[in-house]
Amino acid sequence: MSGAEKPRGGLARTVVLGSLSAAAPLSIDTYLPALPAVAVELEASASLVALTLTACVVGLAVGQLVAGPLSDVLGRRRPLIVGAVGFVVLSAACAAAPDVGTLVALRLAQGLCGAVGIVVARAVVRDLYEGPAAARAFAALMLVSGVAPIVAPVLGGQLLRLTSWRGVFVVLAAFGAVVLVGVLLAVPETLPPDRRRTGGWRTTRHAFGVLLADARVLACVAAAGLGFAAMFAYISGSTFVLQGLYGLSPQEFSGVFAVNSVGIVSAVQVSGRLVGAEKVRPERMVPVGLAIALAGSATVLAGSLDLGVWGVLVGLFVTVCGVGTALPAATTLSLADHPEHAGSASALLGTAQFIVGGFSAPLVGLGGGTTPLPMGLTMTGATFLALVAFTVLWRRAASGGRAN
Numbered sequence: 001m002s003g004a005e006k007p008r009g010g011l012a013r014t015v016v017l018g019s020l021s022a023a024a025p026l027s028i029d030t031y032l033p034a035l036p037a038v039a040v041e042l043e044a045s046a047s048l049v050a051l052t053l054t055a056c057v058v059g060l061a062v063g064q065l066v067a068g069p070l071s072d073v074l075g076r077r078r079p080l081i082v083g084a085v086g087f088v089v090l091s092a093a094c095a096a097a098p099d100v101g102t103l104v105a106l107r108l109a110q111g112l113c114g115a116v117g118i119v120v121a122r123a124v125v126r127d128l129y130e131g132p133a134a135a136r137a138f139a140a141l142m143l144v145s146g147v148a149p150i151v152a153p154v155l156g157g158q159l160l161r162l163t164s165w166r167g168v169f170v171v172l173a174a175f176g177a178v179v180l181v182g183v184l185l186a187v188p189e190t191l192p193p194d195r196r197r198t199g200g201w202r203t204t205r206h207a208f209g210v211l212l213a214d215a216r217v218l219a220c221v222a223a224a225g226l227g228f229a230a231m232f233a234y235i236s237g238s239t240f241v242l243q244g245l246y247g248l249s250p251q252e253f254s255g256v257f258a259v260n261s262v263g264i265v266s267a268v269q270v271s272g273r274l275v276g277a278e279k280v281r282p283e284r285m286v287p288v289g290l291a292i293a294l295a296g297s298a299t300v301l302a303g304s305l306d307l308g309v310w311g312v313l314v315g316l317f318v319t320v321c322g323v324g325t326a327l328p329a330a331t332t333l334s335l336a337d338h339p340e341h342a343g344s345a346s347a348l349l350g351t352a353q354f355i356v357g358g359f360s361a362p363l364v365g366l367g368g369g370t371t372p373l374p375m376g377l378t379m380t381g382a383t384f385l386a387l388v389a390f391t392v393l394w395r396r397a398a399s400g401g402r403a404n
Contacts, residue, residue, distance in 0.1 A: 014140045016182035017124060020080070020117030021141065023087060023179060024060050027114055027172055028053065029152030029235065034165035041165070044100035052100065052107045059111020061354040064119040066112075068347025069204040071120050072197045072340070076127065077189040083116025084180040091173035095166040115350070117179070122346040126335040127190035132278050134336070139272020139328045142265075157254075197340065207344040217345060219393035220334035223286055225352035226386035227323045227330075230297060230379040232357035234316060237364035237375035245372055246309040256313060260320045267324030275329055282329035283394060289326025290387040293319050297383045301376030312372065319379060330390075356382075 031053065039049045071079045090110040097103035121141065129137045159168050197203055211217045242248045242256060271289065274280040280288075296318025303311025335345045363378045 012182070012186040013124075014137070016179065016186045017121040018141050019175075019179045019182065020084070020121045023172075023176060024111070024114035024118050026152050026155075026175065027087075027091070027110060028056055028060075030156035030159065030168055030172065031056075031165070033157045033160055034168055037160070037165045038100070038103070042097075042100045042103070048100050048104075051104050055104045055108040056111040056114075057354055059108045059113075060115045060118070061111075061351045063112035063115025064347040064350040064354075066347075067116040068119040068123065068343040068345075068350075069197075069207060070343070071123055071191070072207070072343040073203075075189050075191045075193070075196060076120050076124050076343075077183075077187065079116050080120050080183050080187060081180070083113045083120070084176060084183055086110075086113030087117070088173050088176040088180060091169050091176055095169035095173065118350050119343065119346045122331065122335065122349070123342040124187065124190050126339060126342040126346070130336075130339075132275060135275035135282060135328055135332045136272050138331045139268050139275075142268045142272075142324075142328060195340070204344070207341040208348070211338060211341060211345055211348055214337065215393045215397035216337065217334050217348070219390045219397065220286070220330040221349055221352045222389035222393060223290060223326060223330045223386050224334070224349055225356035226382045226389065227290065227293065227326055228353040228357040229360035229382035230293060230319060230386075231323055233360045233364050233375055233378040233382065234319065236360075237372075237378075238316070240364075241312065241372040241375055242309070246312070248309075256316070260317055263317050264320040264324035267321040268328055271325045272328045275332065282333050285329035286326045286333070286390055287387060289322050289324070289329070290383060290390060291322070292325060293322025294380070294383040294387055296320075296322055297376070297379035301373070301380045304372040304376040312376075315376075319383070322383070326386075 035049050035053070038052070039045065042049070067079055067083065087110060090106055090113055094103060094106045094110060097106055122138075125134065125137045125141055156168060159171060163170075197207070238256070239253065243253050248256070267289075271285055275282045275285055296315045299315030299318060300312050301315075303309070303313075303315055331349065334349050335342055338345055360378050360382060364375045366374045
């Protein structure tokens with residue numbers, strides 16, 4: 001469908017697709033405050049309980065690599081329905097897990113099913129829109145989904161005041177059921193049979209080969225993955241830094257998350273509108289956003305060294321705004337040139353975000369709980385590498401490094 005057309009049911013579909021994208025981050029971050037309670041009730045060590053989180057992240061990464069190419073072959077609707085049903089069933093099963101080993105296995109499967117919504121939602125947008133219209137659509141999608149990784153830990157903490165860790169999974173199952181109904185009612189098939197790929201693993205391997213040979217795609221994947229690494233470092237380290245070292249109360253900490261949520265959502269919308277109105281080319285918006293994120297991360301680092309809590313708070317806000325500025329444009333560009341491989345491109349983008357982002361979280365804890373420096377260093381390093389990688393790879397594409 002051309003970007004000039006106006007598909008019907010856009011608002012409802014965007015809300016459903018954004019909710020699908022948010023289901024997976026919610027399944028990770030709402031669970032974070034419950035880890036100590038899980039260890040006590042299931043009589044498991046902290047390292048074993050941490051595996052339940054790792055298993056979900058692995059499932060989210062691997063699931064996208066499977067679901068994306070599969071949706072290029074089978075269409076978008078069937079994988080979405082299967083993934084949503086699986087997420088509901090497995091979330092409910094997690095609530096009833098009798099031991100930590102079972103919970104680890106269920107969390108892996110839950111991540112695999114949750115990954116379907118993330119990767120196929122982006123592919124649906126690419127099916128429906130092109131060019132500036134796609135940028136506007138991705139910005140609208142991120143308006144719904146982009147705030148989830150930031151507010152989810154606060155939501156999880158509030159849920160634990162009302163229920164046990166098992167209740168968190170019940171809430172996730174209920175959320176998944178609502179989203180499933182939304183898929184059935186508001187998301188039609190967007191990839192007609194004549195546009196689907198045929199063939200098995202060889203065709204899938206060829207699709208990934210085409211994408212990995214395109215320096216433009218790699219530039220966007222690197223920008224998105226490393227940008228998310230800065231976000232993961234913030235999410236995983238901010239509780240320790242702001243509450244443990246700077247003494248913010250839980251209410252003040254929640255307030256910081258709320259302000260940053262407003263910042264990233266606003267940045268996403270401004271970026272999408274500027275690109276969508278063709279006032280700024282998306283390939284220019286990505287480095288601008290990454291430069292803003294780098295300035296914010298450097299301020300976090302300076303705050304860790306000398307400026308104190310206000311330096312850290314200002315730096316965090318600027319960083320999330322910068323990432324929010326870059327991501328819609330990077331997503332649009334990564335899916336723009338290979339519509340026949342939209343599912344595979346979406347899978348590559350999403351998997352990079354989870355794998356690279358997941359690696360950043362342990363780096364934040366290297367200081368042993370005595371200094372905020374690791375968070376500042378990780379965020380600064382990730383945003384710097386994102387800016388450099390995008391700039392180098394995009395220039396390589398412009399000079400002939402892009403595959404045909």
